[in-house]
Amino acid sequence: MSTGTSGLYFTFKPENAAFKAKVEELSGENIDLCFQCGACSSGCPLTGEMDLLPSTVIRYAQLGMAEVLESKTPWICITCFNCEIRCPRGIDIANVMEAIREMMLRTKYDKFTLDELTPEELRELPQIAIISNQRKLTA
Amino acid sequence: MEENESEMVTIHVMGKKHRVPADLTIMKAMEYSGHQFRRGAGCRGGYCGACAAMYRVKGSYKLQGALACQKIVEDGMYIAQIPFSPAEKITYDLLELRPDANTFLEYYPEISRCLSCNTCTKACPQDIEVMDYVQASLRGDVEEAAKLSFDCISCGLCAVRCPAEIVPYNVGQLARRLNSRYLIGPTKHVIKRVEEVEAGEFDADIDELKRLDRKTLQERYEGREVKL
Amino acid sequence: MRLAYYPGCTMKTDAKNFDESTYSAAEALGIELLEPTRWNCCGTVHALAKDNVMNYLAPIRNLIRVEQMNEAELVDDKRVVTQCAMCYNTLKRANAAAKADPDKMGKIRDFMEKEPNYQGSVSVVHMLELIKGLGWDEVKSKVVKPLDGLKVSPYYGCLLLRPREYGIDDPDHPTVMEDLLEALGAEVVDNPYKAKCCGAYHAVHMKEVAADLSYRILKQAQEAGADIIVTACPLCQFNLGDRQNEVKKHQREFEGIPVVYYTQLMALAFGKEGTGFEQNTPDPVPVLEEKGLL
Numbered sequence: 001m002s003t004g005t006s007g008l009y010f011t012f013k014p015e016n017a018a019f020k021a022k023v024e025e026l027s028g029e030n031i032d033l034c035f036q037c038g039a040c041s042s043g044c045p046l047t048g049e050m051d052l053l054p055s056t057v058i059r060y061a062q063l064g065m066a067e068v069l070e071s072k073t074p075w076i077c078i079t080c081f082n083c084e085i086r087c088p089r090g091i092d093i094a095n096v097m098e099a100i101r102e103m104m105l106r107t108k109y110d111k112f113t114l115d116e117l118t119p120e121e122l123r124e125l126p127q128i129a130i131i132s133n134q135r136k137l138t139a
Numbered sequence: 140m141e142e143n144e145s146e147m148v149t150i151h152v153m154g155k156k157h158r159v160p161a162d163l164t165i166m167k168a169m170e171y172s173g174h175q176f177r178r179g180a181g182c183r184g185g186y187c188g189a190c191a192a193m194y195r196v197k198g199s200y201k202l203q204g205a206l207a208c209q210k211i212v213e214d215g216m217y218i219a220q221i222p223f224s225p226a227e228k229i230t231y232d233l234l235e236l237r238p239d240a241n242t243f244l245e246y247y248p249e250i251s252r253c254l255s256c257n258t259c260t261k262a263c264p265q266d267i268e269v270m271d272y273v274q275a276s277l278r279g280d281v282e283e284a285a286k287l288s289f290d291c292i293s294c295g296l297c298a299v300r301c302p303a304e305i306v307p308y309n310v311g312q313l314a315r316r317l318n319s320r321y322l323i324g325p326t327k328h329v330i331k332r333v334e335e336v337e338a339g340e341f342d343a344d345i346d347e348l349k350r351l352d353r354k355t356l357q358e359r360y361e362g363r364e365v366k367l
Numbered sequence: 368m369r370l371a372y373y374p375g376c377t378m379k380t381d382a383k384n385f386d387e388s389t390y391s392a393a394e395a396l397g398i399e400l401l402e403p404t405r406w407n408c409c410g411t412v413h414a415l416a417k418d419n420v421m422n423y424l425a426p427i428r429n430l431i432r433v434e435q436m437n438e439a440e441l442v443d444d445k446r447v448v449t450q451c452a453m454c455y456n457t458l459k460r461a462n463a464a465a466k467a468d469p470d471k472m473g474k475i476r477d478f479m480e481k482e483p484n485y486q487g488s489v490s491v492v493h494m495l496e497l498i499k500g501l502g503w504d505e506v507k508s509k510v511v512k513p514l515d516g517l518k519v520s521p522y523y524g525c526l527l528l529r530p531r532e533y534g535i536d537d538p539d540h541p542t543v544m545e546d547l548l549e550a551l552g553a554e555v556v557d558n559p560y561k562a563k564c565c566g567a568y569h570a571v572h573m574k575e576v577a578a579d580l581s582y583r584i585l586k587q588a589q590e591a592g593a594d595i596i597v598t599a600c601p602l603c604q605f606n607l608g609d610r611q612n613e614v615k616k617h618q619r620e621f622e623g624i625p626v627v628y629y630t631q632l633m634a635l636a637f638g639k640e641g642t643g644f645e646q647n648t649p650d651p652v653p654v655l656e657e658k659g660l661l
């Protein structure tokens with residue numbers, strides 16, 4: 001983490017600026033608008049499964065902290081847009097989550113491949129489930 | 140052989156330049172320029188699908204697919220043979236399948252990744268609407284998928300190009316099998332012929348053919364009756 | 368009224384009952400739905416990354432087909448009716464982006480080569496919007512078998528309502544399904560979780576998580592006294608209905624509640640064949656029989 005030796009202060013370095021710019025470019029969101037009210041997190045149905053709250057992901061992105069790429073949260077986010085309708089600053093958090101997923105997917109990373117499913121599961125699941133899953137979780 | 144310059148063209152095979160007669164197919168042009176086919180050739184008649192090739196022509200970004208035994212060379216062609224497209228050979232018992240969408244998803248779940256980009260269709264030397272048969276399979280329309288993929292010769296060019304890593308020809312083959320088995324049903328004349336074969340009705344003829352010398356065999360073949 | 372209808376692939380398989388009952392309900396309302404002869408899966412989700420052009424190909428191709436239907440005057444106007452919530456959202460957003468971003472459209476056009484240029488003339492509507500537009504009195508007038516005494520809990524899910532800009536109703540207080548159910552004579556039971564996510568595609572690789580999200584929705588409906596839940600999306604239907612066996616693995620006391628597509632209840636109330644109830648899990652027939660509706 002790009003915090004100082006004591007962990008008490010943080011220096012915004014060029015690589016942080018670059019990371020933040022990339023997130024903004026891919027998501028199309030102005031993440032500086034976020035003032036950490038937490039409304040997004042409070043409306044999110046999946047925080048129980050996440051390691052970082054959605055609002056914390058936004059904070060990491062604001063600070064350009066690439067560590068957020070290792071978070072579970074963007075993969076747990078289901079793109080339900082509950083946060084989107086709540087954000088008082090007009091940020092579509094789901095877009096930021098997708099930007100982070102995309103940054104990982106573009107490094108030949110697949111979150112989940114269909115090889116892991118059993119024939120029984122493949123027989124049971126409707127196309128709509130498999131297709132959306134693959135669009136979100138594979139490159 | 141006297142070379143007539145006006146009838147020669149320049150091609151690049153795997154990056155190496157050759158002058159070849161303009162009326163040759165890619166396959167013959169490659170042989171003319173010294174290549175020997177150990178793989179990637181079969182029927183030489185456009186039926187077996189063994190001779191997939193990719194090429195670009197000078198001045199165009201387009202990466203095109205062709206059957207080497209069919210496509211006539213063009214001046215400035217850059218050619219590579221694609222003798223094989225790596226694809227898993229999935230086995231299934233046709234008698235235990237159901238003609239529905241989930242059968243496709245069970246054996247080829249990657250069709251769910253299709254982007255409808257149409258790259259496969261653009262690559263197909265048989266002018267098949269490959270995207271449409273993949274899509275028909277995805278929605279369980281076995282009949283449509285079988286119909287659209289009918290002319291597929293499994294050359295593999297679509298599979299090499301697909302960004303979703305789908306192997307369309309395997310999907311089309313499954314569709315045609317499901318269609319024949321379940322939607323059309325076993326055809327009467329095939330059943331009848333199988334019975335005849337099993338009853339030994341052709342044994343004598345086969346034995347006779349086996350004893351023929353090459354020349355007679357060739358004469359018989361060329362003089363055979365072809366019903367169209 | 369003759370309109371273009373984009374079914375989507377799941378409507379032709381696991382959600383045949385949704386497709387079938389859509390046709391039945393539309394017919395009763397005097398709407399003729401016409402599918403494009405050639406169509407492809409919409410891709411189910413809208414590409415949120417701003418530089419993703421590839422995922423637009425699928426929805427735009429479908430919009431081109433609809434535009435061609437318009438040009439050939441096969442349909443009465445430029446709308447395309449959708450039913451699956453995810454198809455609706457994907458086509459709606461791709462359409463909006465195509466109109467707003469000529470650069471992106473240019474790239475898409477260059478890539479597609481063989482397709483005619485998409486002019487952006489199509490408007491994407493959801494079946495519920497179309498029905499609302501006819502007026503609830505009109506709907507009422509077609510009812511031959513009012514759903515008297517049936518307590519129904521509507522479930523919207525996410526993509527019919529959100530993002531706000533593309534929703535078919537107020538995302539905080541939607542009423543379109545409630546109004547429809549009342550017009551059909553049913554008693555509406557509110558569910559505070561009616562617009563909470565069912566777990567969507569997590570059903571593929573995180574079954575338990577999806578089952579947990581679905582359970583909250585099912586339990587709320589049940590506690591509010593609902594006999595039945597209605598949905599408007601094959602994935603919601605799968606998670607809330609078909610996957611109740613998964614819910615039961617974790618919640619032993621859960622007894623199950625039937626879940627049907629809203630159009631199935633429409634077809635029923637309109638006295639139409641083709642309700643498709645035999646395809647639903649759990650079976651809704653017993654409760655409908657008990658209420659004297661079947």
Ligand code: SF4
Nearest residue numbers: 044077078080081083
């Ligand atoms: S879109 Fe993602 S982050 Fe936002 S509420 Fe839904 S699951 Fe949570």
Ligand code: SF4
Nearest residue numbers: 034036037038040087
């Ligand atoms: S709701 Fe908006 S402003 Fe509030 S924390 Fe979330 S992103 Fe930031």
Ligand code: SF4
Nearest residue numbers: 263291293294295297
């Ligand atoms: S569909 Fe694919 S494998 Fe079949 S002929 Fe066309 S390119 Fe070759």
Ligand code: SF4
Nearest residue numbers: 253254256257259301
């Ligand atoms: S190339 Fe692959 S992804 Fe593209 S349309 Fe064909 S099958 Fe679908």
Ligand code: SF4
Nearest residue numbers: 375376377409411454
């Ligand atoms: S969302 Fe689905 S059902 Fe709807 S078309 Fe697209 S894939 Fe198919």
Ligand code: SF4
Nearest residue numbers: 524525565567602603
């Ligand atoms: S509720 Fe669940 S499946 Fe249905 S639209 Fe939302 S995420 Fe989608």
Ligand code: FES
Nearest residue numbers: 181183187188208
């Ligand atoms: S060698 Fe058989 S198709 Fe070309």
